[in-house]
Amino acid sequence: MPVAETAARRVQAIYRVGLALGAGLILAGWIWALVREQTAVVSPRLGALLTTGSIADRAVGLGVLFLAVTPVAVVIDLVGSWWREGDRRFALVGAMVIAVLVLAVSFGHG
Amino acid sequence: MTAVSIAEVAALVGVGIIAGWLGSLVGIGGGIVTVPAMVILLDVDFPVAVAASLVAVIATSVTTGTAGKGLANLRLGMTLEVATTIGAVVGGVTAVYVSESVLAAVFAGVAVLTALYMLRAAHRPKERLVEEALTGRGWEEPGSIAGAYVDEFRGGLIRYRAERIPVGLAVSLVAGGISGMLGVGGGFLKIPAMNLGMNIPIRIASATSNFMVGITAAASVFVYFARGFVQPMVAGPLVLGIVAGSWVGIRTAERTRPALVKRILAVTLIVVAVEMVFRSTGMDAGG
Numbered sequence: 318m319p320v321a322e323t324a325a326r327r328v329q330a331i332y333r334v335g336l337a338l339g340a341g342l343i344l345a346g347w348i349w350a351l352v353r354e355q356t357a358v359v360s361p362r363l364g365a366l367l368t369t370g371s372i373a374d375r376a377v378g379l380g381v382l383f384l385a386v387t388p389v390a391v392v393i394d395l396v397g398s399w400w401r402e403g404d405r406r407f408a409l410v411g412a413m414v415i416a417v418l419v420l421a422v423s424f425g426h427g
Numbered sequence: 428m429t430a431v432s433i434a435e436v437a438a439l440v441g442v443g444i445i446a447g448w449l450g451s452l453v454g455i456g457g458g459i460v461t462v463p464a465m466v467i468l469l470d471v472d473f474p475v476a477v478a479a480s481l482v483a484v485i486a487t488s489v490t491t492g493t494a495g496k497g498l499a500n501l502r503l504g505m506t507l508e509v510a511t512t513i514g515a516v517v518g519g520v521t522a523v524y525v526s527e528s529v530l531a532a533v534f535a536g537v538a539v540l541t542a543l544y545m546l547r548a549a550h551r552p553k554e555r556l557v558e559e560a561l562t563g564r565g566w567e568e569p570g571s572i573a574g575a576y577v578d579e580f581r582g583g584l585i586r587y588r589a590e591r592i593p594v595g596l597a598v599s600l601v602a603g604g605i606s607g608m609l610g611v612g613g614g615f616l617k618i619p620a621m622n623l624g625m626n627i628p629i630r631i632a633s634a635t636s637n638f639m640v641g642i643t644a645a646a647s648v649f650v651y652f653a654r655g656f657v658q659p660m661v662a663g664p665l666v667l668g669i670v671a672g673s674w675v676g677i678r679t680a681e682r683t684r685p686a687l688v689k690r691i692l693a694v695t696l697i698v699v700a701v702e703m704v705f706r707s708t709g710m711d712a713g714g
Binding site for chain 2: 324325328329332333335336339340343344346347350351357360361362363373374377378380381384385386387388389391392395399402403404406407410411413414417418420421422424
């Protein structure tokens with residue numbers, strides 16, 4: 318199988334895992350919230366996501382976080398893939414995108 | 428919103444289903460539907476609606492990515508993302524300092540532009556729409572922004588090579604800024620820029636835009652996290668609706684009429700734009 322096709326399939330696999338984890342946690346958290354009537358709205362900062370609110374809040378928040386980092390994981394995977402492939406120019410381009418995403422995450426910590 | 432009621436959860440899931448269905452069917456990120464629906468119908472604060480919408484845009488991109496046909500040119504997408512992510516972070520940071528009335532006015536303008544893009548897309552000949560709906564696999568040329576894909580409708584291999592990359596980067600920077608500020612995907616800018624400005628085939632441009640919007644939204648959603656605008660209990664039901672709507676859209680694409688859906692969406696967006704303008708001026712008058 319060509320290298321490019323393998324990379325595309327791996328990207329698809331990352332999307333599937335991210336979607337399953339993210340949507341699964343959000344659904345589980347919401348079922349918990351409805352059963353326990355814990356539907357108060359909280360606004361957690363990124364660094365306090367696992368310590369703010371009820372168990373339901375934390376599960377839904379973690380699900381949202383899993384979804385948000387899925388595209389980041391795809392970018393990291395592609396950079397590694399292109400680097401191994403010898404396509405240094407695009408590995409560098411991807412690294413620049415990662416640098417901006419890291420900057421954004423650092424904003425997220427406030 | 429201090430607590431989410433069952434009715435509000437149902438409404439958020441419903442908005443998500445419609446946005447996800449539209450996103451997978453006509454190729455828009457969904458934010459152009461979810462933001463006004465939350466602000467106008469559910470009275471959610473604008474920045475909270477934008478943050479939830481960004482999570483929804485990521486969900487749309489990820490869900491569509493699981494059913495990808497390999498048409499997205501990842502090198503093209505990554506190159507443009509350098510500009511788009513910078514724009515998204517700047518847009519997310521700037522949005523905090525811009526008044527809601529200005530954001531509503533800008534959103535109205537973006538809604539009108541998207542409506543015009545939808546109307547233009549709806550006027551493509553039927554054969555073209557059938558052609559775009561056909562499956563196909565793409566290949567990328569390592570070391571450059573070029574590739575090829577199998578066009579089953581024409582029965583041949585279509586080769587392409589990106590031209591005028593600075594044009595694509597400039598438009599992507601603006602699209603990223605709008606995405607970070609308003610919670611929309613920005614595909615209405617990126618797809619024409621890639622297609623008309625960079626000479627990329629529309630199918631490749633559309634698939635690449637879908638790949639890009641998730642990364643762009645991820646860049647700005649972390650900025651909204653810092654400001655406390657990401658409310659998981661609001662974003663969660665929206666995401667579940669988006670995933671369900673996208674799933675339905677992908678599986679019913681062959682039985683629906685995309686041109687009709689695009690025209691209905693265009694009219695809806697014009698109504699949304701008018702409502703946003705009223706809100707914008709109302710806020711100004713009140714403030």
